[in-house]
Amino acid sequence: MTRLYLVRHGQASFGASHYDRLSPLGERQSLLLGQHLQRTGLRADAWISGTLDRQRSTLAAMLQGLETPLSTDSHAGFNEYDHEAIFGAYLPRVMAELGLSPDDRVALFSDTRQFQTAFVRAMQHWIEGTPHERPPFETWEAFQGRLRESLEHLARSGHERIVVVTSGGPIAFAVQAALGLTTEKTFALNWTIYNASVTELRMRKGSLMLSGFNAVAHLELAGDPSLLTYR
Incomplete structure (x- = not known):
């Protein structure tokens, strides 16, 4: 054990x-x-x-x-996981979903509660694999696989x-x-x-x-x- x-x-x-x-x-x-x-x-x-x-x-x-x-x-x-890349990729979509304009971006980052809401929504899009226009980054499935493999490696370490x-x-x-x-x-x-x-x-x-x-x-x-x- x-x-x-x-x-x-x-x-x-x-x-x-x-x-x-x-x-x-x-x-x-x-x-x-x-x-x-x-x-x-x-x-x-x-x-x-x-x-x-x-x-x-x-x-x-x-x-x-x-x-x-x-x-x-x-x-x-x-x-x-690369939370900055994920949030940046889905932020325009999330702001539109929340009824925010590009001019509201600075206010979003200064409002802890609203930022948390936006961040959670971005993560949901990442988990669901929603398409985005940014360079590719690690998917939710790949993140899970990486962690599973890393834990198994430790279990085999002796x-x-x-x-x-x-x-x-x-x-x-x-x-x-x-x-x-x-x-x-x-x-x-x-x-x-x-x-x-x-x-x-x-x-x-x-x-x-x-x-x-x-x-x-x-x-x-x-x-x-x-x-x-x-x-």
């Missing part, structure tokens, strides 16, 4: 020109997680991250908190404990695979995953079992509510 600890990256730079970078708060979240793992004595056979900057930086800050030199690896199979720093989408998919959730439930779950949270699964004979979800005790114990973020 393999124990798999899926860590969502710390807060990235949402709204900045370069999203794929940890914010100062994201660095602190990641450091606190590493310190927590050091106190609780977690030992893993493999420490892995996706290849995105925010994922790599989260793992680096965690290891700083662990105060133990460890070898790490990266695996592109645990990267997030490691007993594996820590993987990834993103909300891959974590939600892993929980979907373990619990048999619908696609709708999976994406609803995705929006609830905290930055720098830990989700634990057990892999045995090709099956996934959920042992713990979205744990953030390491952030709550710091006594700072601003550490609990979703993006």
Whole structure:
């Protein structure tokens, strides 16, 4: 049996020109997680991250908190879907569906609730394979296949404990695979995953079992509510 600890990256730079970078708060979240793992004595056979900057930086800050030199690896199979490409491809259609004109674009990005509504609609179009005029990007089906293959690779690794720093989408998919959730439930779950949270699964004979979800005790114990973020 393999124990798999899926860590969502710390807060990235949402709204900045370069999203794929940890914010100062994201660095602190990641450091606190590493310190927590050091106190609780977690030992893993493999420490892995996706290849995105925010994922790599989260793992680096965690290891700083662990105060133990460890070898790490990266695996592109645990990267997030390209949300910027997806949203950009479907934004004109979504704005028309919401009755918004091109002049409303700036206001859309400054209104958190309206942006979330637009983003959810764009994701629905991606899942349904709605045609668009942008360059091709990974489909929903290909994303699922990539994550399934990556999880199977870990199950065959022979490691007993594996820590993987990834993103909300891959974590939600892993929980979907373990619990048999619908696609709708999976994406609803995705929006609830905290930055720098830990989700634990057990892999045995090709099956996934959920042992713990979205744990953030390491952030709550710091006594700072601003550490609990979703993006």
